[in-house]
Amino acid sequence: MSGYVRELALAARAAQATIAATDAATRRALLEGMAERLLDGQDAILAANGGDLERARLAGAGKATLDRLALSPERVRGMAEALREVAAQDDPLGEVTRRDVRPNGLVVERQRIPLGVVAMIYEARPNVTAEAAALCLKAGNAVLLRGGSEAAASNAAIAHCLHAGLRAAGLPEAAVSLVADTAREHVLELLQLSDLIDLAIPRGGESLIRFVAEHARVPVIKHYKGVCHLYVDRAADPDLALGLLIDGKTSRPGVCNALETLLVHRDIAAAFLPRALAALRASGVEVRGDSATRRFDPSLAEAGEDDYAAEFLDLVIAIRVVDSIDEAIAHIHRYTSDHTEVIATDDPAAAQAFVDALRSSAVMVNTSSRFNDGGQLGLGAEIGISTTRLHAYGPMGVEALTIERFVVRGQGQRRHPLPGGN
Amino acid sequence: MSGYVRELALAARAAQATIAATDAATRRALLEGMAERLLDGQDAILAANGGDLERARLAGAGKATLDRLALSPERVRGMAEALREVAAQDDPLGEVTRRDVRPNGLVVERQRIPLGVVAMIYEARPNVTAEAAALCLKAGNAVLLRGGSEAAASNAAIAHCLHAGLRAAGLPEAAVSLVADTAREHVLELLQLSDLIDLAIPRGGESLIRFVAEHARVPVIKHYKGVCHLYVDRAADPDLALGLLIDGKTSRPGVCNALETLLVHRDIAAAFLPRALAALRASGVEVRGDSATRRFDPSLAEAGEDDYAAEFLDLVIAIRVVDSIDEAIAHIHRYTSDHTEVIATDDPAAAQAFVDALRSSAVMVNTSSRFNDGGQLGLGAEIGISTTRLHAYGPMGVEALTIERFVVRGQGQRRHPLPGGN
Numbered sequence: 051m052s053g054y055v056r057e058l059a060l061a062a063r064a065a066q067a068t069i070a071a072t073d074a075a076t077r078r079a080l081l082e083g084m085a086e087r088l089l090d091g092q093d094a095i096l097a098a099n100g101g102d103l104e105r106a107r108l109a110g111a112g113k114a115t116l117d118r119l120a121l122s123p124e125r126v127r128g129m130a131e132a133l134r135e136v137a138a139q140d141d142p143l144g145e146v147t148r149r150d151v152r153p154n155g156l157v158v159e160r161q162r163i164p165l166g167v168v169a170m171i172y173e174a175r176p177n178v179t180a181e182a183a184a185l186c187l188k189a190g191n192a193v194l195l196r197g198g199s200e201a202a203a204s205n206a207a208i209a210h211c212l213h214a215g216l217r218a219a220g221l222p223e224a225a226v227s228l229v230a231d232t233a234r235e236h237v238l239e240l241l242q243l244s245d246l247i248d249l250a251i252p253r254g255g256e257s258l259i260r261f262v263a264e265h266a267r268v269p270v271i272k273h274y275k276g277v278c279h280l281y282v283d284r285a286a287d288p289d290l291a292l293g294l295l296i297d298g299k300t301s302r303p304g305v306c307n308a309l310e311t312l313l314v315h316r317d318i319a320a321a322f323l324p325r326a327l328a329a330l331r332a333s334g335v336e337v338r339g340d341s342a343t344r345r346f347d348p349s350l351a352e353a354g355e356d357d358y359a360a361e362f363l364d365l366v367i368a369i370r371v372v373d374s375i376d377e378a379i380a381h382i383h384r385y386t387s388d389h390t391e392v393i394a395t396d397d398p399a400a401a402q403a404f405v406d407a408l409r410s411s412a413v414m415v416n417t418s419s420r421f422n423d424g425g426q427l428g429l430g431a432e433i434g435i436s437t438t439r440l441h442a443y444g445p446m447g448v449e450a451l452t453i454e455r456f457v458v459r460g461q462g463q464r465r466h467p468l469p470g471g472n
Numbered sequence: 473m474s475g476y477v478r479e480l481a482l483a484a485r486a487a488q489a490t491i492a493a494t495d496a497a498t499r500r501a502l503l504e505g506m507a508e509r510l511l512d513g514q515d516a517i518l519a520a521n522g523g524d525l526e527r528a529r530l531a532g533a534g535k536a537t538l539d540r541l542a543l544s545p546e547r548v549r550g551m552a553e554a555l556r557e558v559a560a561q562d563d564p565l566g567e568v569t570r571r572d573v574r575p576n577g578l579v580v581e582r583q584r585i586p587l588g589v590v591a592m593i594y595e596a597r598p599n600v601t602a603e604a605a606a607l608c609l610k611a612g613n614a615v616l617l618r619g620g621s622e623a624a625a626s627n628a629a630i631a632h633c634l635h636a637g638l639r640a641a642g643l644p645e646a647a648v649s650l651v652a653d654t655a656r657e658h659v660l661e662l663l664q665l666s667d668l669i670d671l672a673i674p675r676g677g678e679s680l681i682r683f684v685a686e687h688a689r690v691p692v693i694k695h696y697k698g699v700c701h702l703y704v705d706r707a708a709d710p711d712l713a714l715g716l717l718i719d720g721k722t723s724r725p726g727v728c729n730a731l732e733t734l735l736v737h738r739d740i741a742a743a744f745l746p747r748a749l750a751a752l753r754a755s756g757v758e759v760r761g762d763s764a765t766r767r768f769d770p771s772l773a774e775a776g777e778d779d780y781a782a783e784f785l786d787l788v789i790a791i792r793v794v795d796s797i798d799e800a801i802a803h804i805h806r807y808t809s810d811h812t813e814v815i816a817t818d819d820p821a822a823a824q825a826f827v828d829a830l831r832s833s834a835v836m837v838n839t840s841s842r843f844n845d846g847g848q849l850g851l852g853a854e855i856g857i858s859t860t861r862l863h864a865y866g867p868m869g870v871e872a873l874t875i876e877r878f879v880v881r882g883q884g885q886r887r888h889p890l891p892g893g894n
Contacts (some may be wrong), residue, residue, distance in 0.1 A: 417882025
């Protein structure tokens with residue numbers, strides 16, 4: 051071990067105590083100041099990003115990677131706007147979430163405090179650098195940021211602006227620490243620091259997340275792939291279902307809340323599937339279907355096991371016709387990644403059965419899977435979407451970066467009387 | 473891998489779906505029925521326990537181990553009573569904890585669902601078998617119980633009663649699975665089953681917990697040692713402080729919420745310490761002090777670094793005189809195990825400064841550390857006390873065995889308009 055990451059984590063831990071002791075107004079002003087400095091630093095950020103893009107192109111990066119990596123004046127403004135939105139949220143710290151007076155007079159409160167030091171391990175999305183820092187600071191945490199090497203210059207330029215904001219607020223720069231040396235050994239080192247790091251959040255492809263989960267000695271909140279299902283019930287409104295299908299599959303196919311599988315009740319298949327197949331074709335979506343689906347278009351490829359388990363992240367969809375809602379639920383239980391499932395139905399009993407039978411992080415009734423997103427669901431912003439049923443499940447906002455502790459006030463209460471009376 | 477534990481976990485997972493689908497009344501009746509069967513089975517349980525005790529004595533087990541292992545008619549009644557108390561609690565499942573209508577009309581709810589399959593890994597405390605099972609079932613989970621080998625016969629007898637309760641309720645016995653073969657390799661196997669087990673909770677000595685933390689691929693909620701501090705402020709009521717000291721140190725020295733270190737403000741040392749030392753001596757407590765403490769009794773042993781870091785679990789205490797509340801806080805920051813810290817003071821500003829500066833799972837003002845306990849703090853019962861700032865922090869009751877997911881209801885809302893209008 052080089053000790054390089056340990057030094058960063060020690061500094062982050064010291065800085066965290068200072069951040070945790072700030073009041074709500076200070077943290078709000080800090081984030082607003084950081085947003086200003088991102089806008090002031092736009093030219094430097096874009097120049098650094100241009101270098102990253104050039105190197106990525108020379109290294110043969112694909113279109114999706116380049117798209118995630120690329121910044122523009124609009125995207126920098128978007129980052130600044132995200133920081134302002136986080137700044138404007140209710141402050142989560144100190145909030146007394148519950149208060150109970152015990153029969154012996156003890157006043158028992160639950161109160162939100164920061165988690166401590168959060169490590170973000172992510173790929174080539176420079177906007178995560180700013181947004182993760184903002185969410186962590188809002189909740190009184192320090193953050194260690196280890197972004198992908200492709201975005202190293204962009205991340206350094208963004209961190210430079212964030213540090214200027216911290217300095218201007220009289221707060222320690224180490225509250226936002228960039229792991230600038232992106233060698234993988236440093237990730238391994240970071241994942242061992244269970245005495246210094248309270249939580250690691252990996253964001254990126256499945257291989258990155260598996261790597262983190264396998265090597266971590268620190269707690270990890272994972273978000274594996276999103277194999278999201280739309281079930282079109284026999285009682286669905288076909289127009290509504292068609293809207294959810296096209297929105298879920300085509301509005302941004304490369305993200306985790308995009309649809310991957312369509313399940314259609316046999317009773318509505320003849321009314322719905324021909325229109326659905328035509329609309330998917332018109333949107334350039336490749337369809338892989340079971341035999342019942344292929345009866346409506348024999349030219350379709352046949353869907354296999356792998357297709358139902360796949361997160362295509364592309365304009366591809368697997369379709370299956372089911373005999374009942376129970377068969378749809380059984381299919382989802384088998385292939386779900388616990389991310390998002392959608393039912394289209396006008397039958398309240400079917401909707402309730404679907405909600406009750408499934409336990410994914412978000413179950414949607416008559417609305418698009420694409421709404422499983424912190425901003426859309428009212429969290430203001432998100433640091434990730436957890437598919438682990440522990441601590442947080444679904445989109446994680448500022449509140450998911452805190453924990454409730456107990457504060458107990460009494461007047462001398464004891465469990466046992468003193469020896470010899472009293 | 474033998475596959476033995478994997479088979480148990482697969483069966484537990486299947487059973488969990490059945491438990492999760494039960495209604496509140498069924499789960500309540502289930503736990504009441506289990507309590508009845510424990511009482512009916514008291515003779516068999518005590519006979520099995522007698523065998524365990526005999527084997528432990530022959531193997532040279534110490535007094536503390538034998539005390540934890542020993543059951544009595546009273547302790548069996550206590551187990552049954554604990555099950556009834558858990559049964560009587562509010563049902564945690566299905567509760568909608570938050571509801572928000574978004575500007576686009578989406579109704580976003582957060583709803584409690586079970587975690588899934590919980591693995592308890594514990595030492596020779598047979599009562600944990602019944603209580604952990606009750607808490608897990610109440611929250612709709614299945615549980616895998618791997619108790620210490622010393623308690624194998626007792627645990628089997630208790631599980632026999634729990635299974636009778638499940639059968640009588642028409643529910644699968646596999647919802648409560650005892651890992652009857654207690655070979656350590658099976659613990660290792662269990663800790664790798666990240667596809668089947670949602671949470672592992674180790675309860676026992678530090679070495680057990682470290683073993684679990686080091687080898688787990690499943691999420692773990694840890695509870696390491698409790699190095700609990702009492703700080704007697706300059707503005708403390710000496711009588712009150714003395715009561716907290718004796719209760720915290722002597723009422724049950726072998727438990728995690730017992731006091732290990734006393735910090736005394738210099739201004740109150742002359743008024744408080746001589747009485748404290750006399751009371752500790754009268755209770756048979758061995759004192760290790762710093763030089764300022766030893767001025768009041770030069771016969772005391774000198775406290776070293778190790779003493780301030782120690783969880784004595786015995787009638788031993790370390791004492792230090794501090795110049796200020798800040799010095800007390802700095803001492804606690806250095807040695808805390810994040811379990812429980814207590815201040816005795818009549819000065820509200822000092823109390824607030826203490827609460828704000830520390831972030832242990834419970835911070836107590838003018839009351840005993842011994843109250844950091846699920847039952848005492850109003851949770852009804854506890855499955856453990858978490859010292860990890862993730863998911864749960866402090867005593868964990870039924871609610872800590874659930875997670876909130878998102879349920880979203882709409883009328884066809886999409887993120888993007890359909891191509892070509894609509």
